Amino acid sequence: MSAQRPKPSKIVATARQNFNKGVTKSLSRRINLLKGFLKFLKENEEAIIAAMFQDMRKHRQEARCEIHTALNHVKYLIDNLPKWVVCVKRSKRWVDVLDGLYVYPDPYGVVLVMSTWNVPLLTLLPAAGAIAAGNCVVIKPSHNSHNFGHLLDTTLRKYLDPECFPVFWRNADETKELLEEKFDYIYYTGSANFGKTVHLAANKYLTPTTLEMGGKNPVYIDPSADLELAATRIMWGKCFNSGQTCIAPDYVLCTKSLQKNFIKHAKAALSRFYKNDPNSCPIVTHYHFKRVTGLLHGLTVAAGGRTDPLLKCIEPTIVVDVPSNHPILQEEIFGPILPIITIKNYEKAVEFINGGEKPLALYVFTENTTVKDYFIENVSCGGVTVNDTLMHLVVEELPFGGVGMSGMGRYKGRDSFDTFSHKKSVLVKNSWRIIEQFNELRYPPYSELKTNIAAFLLQYRRGPTWIWIFYVLVVLMGICVGCLVYSIL
Numbered sequence: 001m002s003a004q005r006p007k008p009s010k011i012v013a014t015a016r017q018n019f020n021k022g023v024t025k026s027l028s029r030r031i032n033l034l035k036g037f038l039k040f041l042k043e044n045e046e047a048i049i050a051a052m053f054q055d056m057r058k059h060r061q062e063a064r065c066e067i068h069t070a071l072n073h074v075k076y077l078i079d080n081l082p083k084w085v086v087c088v089k090r091s092k093r094w095v096d097v098l099d100g101l102y103v104y105p106d107p108y109g110v111v112l113v114m115s116t117w118n119v120p121l122l123t124l125l126p127a128a129g130a131i132a133a134g135n136c137v138v139i140k141p142s143h144n145s146h147n148f149g150h151l152l153d154t155t156l157r158k159y160l161d162p163e164c165f166p167v168f169w170r171n172a173d174e175t176k177e178l179l180e181e182k183f184d185y186i187y188y189t190g191s192a193n194f195g196k197t198v199h200l201a202a203n204k205y206l207t208p209t210t211l212e213m214g215g216k217n218p219v220y221i222d223p224s225a226d227l228e229l230a231a232t233r234i235m236w237g238k239c240f241n242s243g244q245t246c247i248a249p250d251y252v253l254c255t256k257s258l259q260k261n262f263i264k265h266a267k268a269a270l271s272r273f274y275k276n277d278p279n280s281c282p283i284v285t286h287y288h289f290k291r292v293t294g295l296l297h298g299l300t301v302a303a304g305g306r307t308d309p310l311l312k313c314i315e316p317t318i319v320v321d322v323p324s325n326h327p328i329l330q331e332e333i334f335g336p337i338l339p340i341i342t343i344k345n346y347e348k349a350v351e352f353i354n355g356g357e358k359p360l361a362l363y364v365f366t367e368n369t370t371v372k373d374y375f376i377e378n379v380s381c382g383g384v385t386v387n388d389t390l391m392h393l394v395v396e397e398l399p400f401g402g403v404g405m406s407g408m409g410r411y412k413g414r415d416s417f418d419t420f421s422h423k424k425s426v427l428v429k430n431s432w433r434i435i436e437q438f439n440e441l442r443y444p445p446y447s448e449l450k451t452n453i454a455a456f457l458l459q460y461r462r463g464p465t466w467i468w469i470f471y472v473l474v475v476l477m478g479i480c481v482g483c484l485v486y487s488i489l
Contacts, residue, residue: 008178015110015136018164025134038074040159051147057282066121076396077132100428105421107134109184116190117144118244123189129416136164210409214246217359220349221254222366230365231265237389242281243336247361253349256342278306279313281336292335295328358404
């Protein structure tokens with residue numbers, strides 16, 4: 001059956017033909033497409049929840065959270081798109097006062113959006129942004145999300161034109177074949193290792209790329225923080241989706257004196273969440289289960305620690321006294337294990353964080369404004385949440401993306417539209433013959449005099465503003481009134 005499916009070259013060529021015909025460009029068409037995407041989410045909510053459970057045993061409430069975050073994002077795009085698609089006038093210099101200066105948001109063309117297995121629906125949100133921007137989109141679900149990929153492949157075509165928005169659901173080898181095609185933009189969510197492969201493939205055609213790749217997201221707990229609240233929110237963020245999220249808290253930094261109380265409150269929070277069930281956090285595959293449990297070797301377990309290889313479950317676990325060279329501090333954990341690293345103060349915490357790769361997310365728990373500002377100003381990262389975890393992802397007005405090894409580019413809300421739109425500059429010159437006399441300065445034969453005059457005229461000067469135009473009009477009116485009074489007298 002798979003042999004009957006079109007090759008990547010055919011899929012991309014068909015999408016490009018439709019884009020060149022302008023099928024996806026009009027505002028009304030874009031809004032209708034987004035409404036179709038919205039309808040897909042609403043009418044297939046139970047099927048999406050079932051697919052996520054079958055793929056990774058994602059809890060129903062967490063799956064619904066993902067769906068409703070997606071719904072809000074698409075609604076936000078629909079509501080705001082009419083004011084985003086208009087061209088923007090730019091301020092003029094005096095020399096441009098008779099011309100038109102505009103910037104048009106122009107769709108790139110055919111966009112490839114590659115999603116990951118851990119939050120398959122949220123990583124399709126860039127596809128909605130690409131649609132809003134007027135592009136055709138090739139949607140590539142993770143080959144590890146078998147049931148979710150099958151659902152998209154068979155169902156999304158009922159809501160979105162499959163010639164403009166095809167779903168390419170294949171194995172890893174065919175994914176590499178897809179990357180050999182020429183796209184106008186590529187958006188990828190996943191591991192840094194494969195992100196490098198995507199970026200290398202994009203370089204072949206100088207294709208602009210957004211990469212969202214995660215990393216080691218630190219949590220700093222300040223002595224001024226509400227420790228019980230901090231422990232509850234940190235453990236929720238750590239265990240959401242069994243810790244298999246790119247913005248999950250990866251490790252905690254706090255003083256030695258805070259560590260004991262934090263562990264006490266964290267245990268209480270976990271007991272409240274899961275009733276001490278050792279199988280509360282399922283891991284997606286045996287490979288990932290083996291990798292995550294392997295990170296526990298040689299560590300002191302302060303809470304949790306039980307595992308079940310048969311069910312691929314890991315109890316939420318806190319580890320302490322972690323050696324600086326231990327693998328758990330070198331690689332992204334992507335599971336429900338939380339190391340605690342003790343430091344002297346917040347300045348040392350920032351120093352520790354900056355000693356590694358730039359994180360996708362930084363979490364700071366503090367009531368001290370000086371501490372909060374110090375982290376924001378001195379840590380380069382994708383985003384910061386103060387006194388909570390994960391929640392910056394669901395705010396439409398805030399862009400989401402990484403920096404350095406945690407990624408490049410951003411999306412969400414207006415930033416989704418901007419990411420998939422080329423800002424096309426347009427200059428509309430007047431064609432008055434009288435103005436052409438000034439243009440003689442730029443035409444041959446050249447001379448030193450012409451050059452000097454042209455340089456003077458083209459020198460940057462702030463253009464006229466409405467207040468100056470108002471002043472000029474007032475002066476002219478005053479002159480006219482004065483002349484009229486003088487003629488009467």
